[in-house]
Amino acid sequence: MRSPSPRSPSPNSFCAQDALLQAQFTVWSVGGSSGGSSGGSSSGADSGPSSPAGTVSLPSSPSSSTYTLTLTHTHIHVQKICPRPGKEAQILLPLSELAGCSCPRAPAPPVLLLYWYPMGRRRRGVAKRRQVRAYLAESRPQAENWNIAVQCLLRGIDVGVYTELNKSLLPRPRRLLLLVNPFSGRGLALQWCQTHILPMISEANISYNLIQTERQNHARELIREISLHEWDGIVIVSGDGLLHEVINGLMDRPDWEQAIKTPVGILPCGSGNALAGSINHYAGYDMCLREPLLINCCFLLCRGGVRPMDLVSVTTSPSPSSASSNQNGCPSPPKKLFSFLSVAWGFVSDVDIESERYRGLGSARFTLGTLVRLASLRSYKGRLSYLPPGGTNATLEVPSQTPHRPLSRSITEGLEGYCRMPIHRTCSDMGLSEQRSLQKGEREREREERNRERQMRRGRGRGRGRGVVRASSLAEDREREMEAEERMGGTSGSSARSNGKLESNEEEEEDDSTQNMLEEGYDVDEGKEAEEKMEGTSGSSVESSERLECERNEKCFANKEGDEERWNEMDGTRDLKYDYSADEGRDEEEEAYSNPDLRKVVRKNSAPSSQIATAFFSRPIGADSEQEAETPAFERDGGDLNGTFFPRGAFPMDPARERALTISSPFRRSRFSLSKPKTSVDQNKNQKPSVSKPRPLSLLQQSNSNSLPPKFPPLSLSFSTTSPSSPSNIGPHTSLPSSASSSSFSFDLVQPSGLLKPRPPVTFPVDPPPLDDLLPPLDQPLPTRDWVTIEGDFVLVLAIYQSHLGADLFAAPHAQFDDGLIHLTFVRAGISRAALLRLFLAMERGTHLSLTSPYVSHVPARAFRLQPLSSRGTLTVDGELVPYGPLQAQIHPSMARVIVGDSGVKITRF
Numbered sequence: 001m002r003s004p005s006p007r008s009p010s011p012n013s014f015c016a017q018d019a020l021l022q023a024q025f026t027v028w029s030v031g032g033s034s035g036g037s038s039g040g041s042s043s044g045a046d047s048g049p050s051s052p053a054g055t056v057s058l059p060s061s062p063s064s065s066t067y068t069l070t071l072t073h074t075h076i077h078v079q080k081i082c083p084r085p086g087k088e089a090q091i092l093l094p095l096s097e098l099a100g101c102s103c104p105r106a107p108a109p110p111v112l113l114l115y116w117y118p119m120g121r122r123r124r125g126v127a128k129r130r131q132v133r134a135y136l137a138e139s140r141p142q143a144e145n146w147n148i149a150v151q152c153l154l155r156g157i158d159v160g161v162y163t164e165l166n167k168s169l170l171p172r173p174r175r176l177l178l179l180v181n182p183f184s185g186r187g188l189a190l191q192w193c194q195t196h197i198l199p200m201i202s203e204a205n206i207s208y209n210l211i212q213t214e215r216q217n218h219a220r221e222l223i224r225e226i227s228l229h230e231w232d233g234i235v236i237v238s239g240d241g242l243l244h245e246v247i248n249g250l251m252d253r254p255d256w257e258q259a260i261k262t263p264v265g266i267l268p269c270g271s272g273n274a275l276a277g278s279i280n281h282y283a284g285y286d287m288c289l290r291e292p293l294l295i296n297c298c299f300l301l302c303r304g305g306v307r308p309m310d311l312v313s314v315t316t317s318p319s320p321s322s323a324s325s326n327q328n329g330c331p332s333p334p335k336k337l338f339s340f341l342s343v344a345w346g347f348v349s350d351v352d353i354e355s356e357r358y359r360g361l362g363s364a365r366f367t368l369g370t371l372v373r374l375a376s377l378r379s380y381k382g383r384l385s386y387l388p389p390g391g392t393n394a395t396l397e398v399p400s401q402t403p404h405r406p407l408s409r410s411i412t413e414g415l416e417g418y419c420r421m422p423i424h425r426t427c428s429d430m431g432l433s434e435q436r437s438l439q440k441g442e443r444e445r446e447r448e449e450r451n452r453e454r455q456m457r458r459g460r461g462r463g464r465g466r467g468v469v470r471a472s473s474l475a476e477d478r479e480r481e482m483e484a485e486e487r488m489g490g491t492s493g494s495s496a497r498s499n500g501k502l503e504s505n506e507e508e509e510e511d512d513s514t515q516n517m518l519e520e521g522y523d524v525d526e527g528k529e530a531e532e533k534m535e536g537t538s539g540s541s542v543e544s545s546e547r548l549e550c551e552r553n554e555k556c557f558a559n560k561e562g563d564e565e566r567w568n569e570m571d572g573t574r575d576l577k578y579d580y581s582a583d584e585g586r587d588e589e590e591e592a593y594s595n596p597d598l599r600k601v602v603r604k605n606s607a608p609s610s611q612i613a614t615a616f617f618s619r620p621i622g623a624d625s626e627q628e629a630e631t632p633a634f635e636r637d638g639g640d641l642n643g644t645f646f647p648r649g650a651f652p653m654d655p656a657r658e659r660a661l662t663i664s665s666p667f668r669r670s671r672f673s674l675s676k677p678k679t680s681v682d683q684n685k686n687q688k689p690s691v692s693k694p695r696p697l698s699l700l701q702q703s704n705s706n707s708l709p710p711k712f713p714p715l716s717l718s719f720s721t722t723s724p725s726s727p728s729n730i731g732p733h734t735s736l737p738s739s740a741s742s743s744s745f746s747f748d749l750v751q752p753s754g755l756l757k758p759r760p761p762v763t764f765p766v767d768p769p770p771l772d773d774l775l776p777p778l779d780q781p782l783p784t785r786d787w788v789t790i791e792g793d794f795v796l797v798l799a800i801y802q803s804h805l806g807a808d809l810f811a812a813p814h815a816q817f818d819d820g821l822i823h824l825t826f827v828r829a830g831i832s833r834a835a836l837l838r839l840f841l842a843m844e845r846g847t848h849l850s851l852t853s854p855y856v857s858h859v860p861a862r863a864f865r866l867q868p869l870s871s872r873g874t875l876t877v878d879g880e881l882v883p884y885g886p887l888q889a890q891i892h893p894s895m896a897r898v899i900v901g902d903s904g905v906k907i908t909r910f
């Protein structure tokens with residue numbers, strides 16, 4: 001465990017001349033018993049604060065123990081002086097572990113309450129735990145002075161020995177807008193608000209206004225219109241999806257440039273909680289989930305450090321409903337949105353969307369989703385282009401000379417007749433360097449083996465019927481290329497090509513060698529045809545050989561088992577085997593199928609998964625793949641300008657899958673809807689009986705408040721910790737217009753806020769929209785300089801800009817909030833299930849970067865373009881479904897600001 005706070009000096013090393021204040025206090029016992037072994041009484045050590053809205057129940061009576069408290073700039077030193085002074089009766093409370101302090105008003109006794117959150121042992125690792133320490137002062141002014149001094153230090157206001165302590169030193173309490181999605185995660189957000197969040201932020205003297213979202217996009221609409229200067233921060237109590245709405249709401253505003261600088265925070269109540277995981281990690285805390293993660297993040301929020309965070313602008317294709325044209329008959333423009341977390345395609349987005357149906361499991365839904373998806377692994381054809389960090393902005397540098405010959409099929413496939421310009425600065429393989437590092441002798445042996453395997457696979461692939469996506473085509477391309485190179489006896493330049501980082505003087509050489517390759521008949525397209533001819537002159541012979549192979553296997557198996565039932569079982573096995581075909585080429589599985597004993601094991605282990613998957617997906621596993629490639633993507637879809645792929649029509653989605661995506665999710669409204677979409681509110685209503693949702697807090701249902709704008713939430717809760725008479729009391733809730741129709745509830749401990757005057761409409765200066773200076777429009781070719789393009793079959797593409805993809809998925813260990821980088825991970829088809837599982841398991845610890853697999857690549861980038869060439873699939877941005885089709889993104893360094901606590905460098909306070 002890395003220590004989140006500066007090393008505490010030992011009590012003995014405490015130096016009296018550092019003292020700002022020193023006084024004697026009596027400890028109050030908790031519930032009649034003496035508090036903690038040393039240093040005063042403590043309460044609520046294990047649980048979060050139990051009373052909402054800052055009502056701290058005082059200890060019942062003073063104890064006979066007396067302590068001397070000494071305040072320094074960094075610690076409170078507590079020394080027991082009576083009845084038994086001694087070394088063991090000392091304790092140091094680091095100020096960095098205090099969330100806040102208070103001094104209850106008269107007639108309460110003059111007690112100084114310190115809210116201390118040291119690290120404590122949990123079931124898994126360590127996390128923050130709450131302790132309240134209560135010290136009875138000799139007089140009220142003494143208690144109040146201490147309260148002011150500690151609060152000043154916690155807020156970063158310098159206090160000296162001679163500073164005259166009075167309330168005017170204190171800055172006004174921070175004001176937070178809390179947006180709660182009551183249905184996020186396992187639906188515990190409101191409950192956790194009551195038990196953990198509201199008490200803790202009250203302890204930190206933070207004023208807040210809580211709004212419950214009622215539907216998807218509610219938060220986005222709200223953020224578009226509120227007066228932002230009234231808030232010190234916007235904090236979402238939910239998963240990452242709600243923060244995505246808030247960020248986009250801020251960017252929708254005409255004053256977006258200013259608005260996006262509003263600090264945003266997250267209190268994790270969702271299923272993934274990726275940003276919360278990153279914040280927790282950045283603070284140096286152990287990885288944790290659920291309430292420990294929430295308490296850690298809430299503590300960091302109370303500490304209040306803010307730092308810059310990169311945003312990524314993502315341009316997606318128009319949604320299918322508007323893809324063809326808008327009302328004027330003009331083609332709909334691509335959509336732009338802003339992302340703080342990730343863009344995912346393939347495995348990751350599939351798991352995210354499909355696991356919606358297991359939402360009740362919380363974060364375990366992703367584990368189950370991963371297993372299900374592993375059981376029916378798919379691959380997707382596509383093209384990924386990215387601009388590495390060193391690359392320049394070459395958007396306008398479009399060369400006009402004659403195109404170079406393309407490097408390989410992976411670049412040229414499907415571009416004939418479309419490609420006006422070549423993509424010559426390309427990398428057509430992933431992990432190739434590892435393959436190439438093999439010795440030549442080994443290579444030859446392997447080549448022969450691979451040839452045999454390839455032919456087997458090819459035969460089986462065809463036998464399975466049309467349309468199965470062949471997951472290993474890119475690998476095969478590379479193999480063919482390698483063979484060609486070896487036959488040519490020239491290996492120079494090949495490794496350079498594989499890296500895709502050629503200097504310009506190498507390009508000629510590269511093109512020449514490619515040209516030679518092509519002339520010698522190793523153009524991969526031609527090679528493919530030749531191979532096909534070699535393998536069999538007609539598909540029927542392949543099919544018949546496939547049949548023979550199957551029959552042989554079946555007979556062999558049947559003889560061994562010897563009864564009809566076994567035959568039926570074996571049929572199931574065979575289906576399973578075929579269903580698993582998307583990433584064929586995996587040695588382990590092939591071995592399993594060729595070895596009857598292993599085969600039994602595989603069948604035994606796999607059948608339940610396949611049944612689960614079939615039941616979940618209401619269709620045979622692999623159905624997607626079968627339908628997928630019935631027609632080549634380029635025949636079905638529209639034109640392509642130098643690698644830019646545009647669908648002519650909407651990407652179709654079958655009704656069963658559409659149902660699966662929409663009905664199972666109470667939250668997400670699929671953009672693929674075939675039928676007229678219902679409103680989210682209705683969806684939620686429909687979902688309520690099936691998904692156990694918490695009842696909203698009864699408190700929230702009272703109709704009383706004047707704290708919210710009329711058009712906004714009917715349910716809200718606001719709270720101010722300060723007196724309305726103090727200058728700091730002009731809380732956000734007091735400046736919002738009242739609403740007769742609103743059922744919001746104003747909750748002020750001290751004095752209810754008065755009726756609110758309507759606020760004149762706010763006018764914003766209109767800022768020009770942020771430009772993507774690294775990218776041409778989505779329908780234009782990419783620049784040829786500096787960009788790297790990879791085409792082939794992918795299992796997943798993940799672009800992430802935070803360290804965590806989920807609270808327990810450390811996907812980009814090097815990522816920083818403001819490193820100006822997109823961390824790209826892509827896995828190409830051909831990877832075995834075991835290797836993919838290993839990758840995800842290693843990701844939990846962040847050790848996956850050291851795993852070597854020729855199918856897995858990790859690269860940093862500043863911009864990328866993703867062009868799915870498979871007609872069906874899912875794309876997500878920050879875990880939210882976006883229209884399937886070409887998409888591009890670029891980083892905007894330090895565009896936003898995120899509340900991360902004060903344990904990092906370069907922190908400013910909000």
Ligand SMILES: Nc1ncnc2c1ncn2[C@@H]1O[C@H](COP(=O)(O)OP(=O)(O)OP(=O)(O)O)[C@@H](O)[C@H]1O
Binds near residue numbers: 218238243245666
């Ligand atoms: N009151 C609401 N009813 C229905 N949907 C909502 C409501 N409030 C927000 N949403 C939407 O719910 C979706 C999911 O919310 P969120 O991401 O916060 O939770 P999650 O999916 O459980 O968490 P995570 O994204 O971390 O996995 C978002 O798309 C958000 O727009």
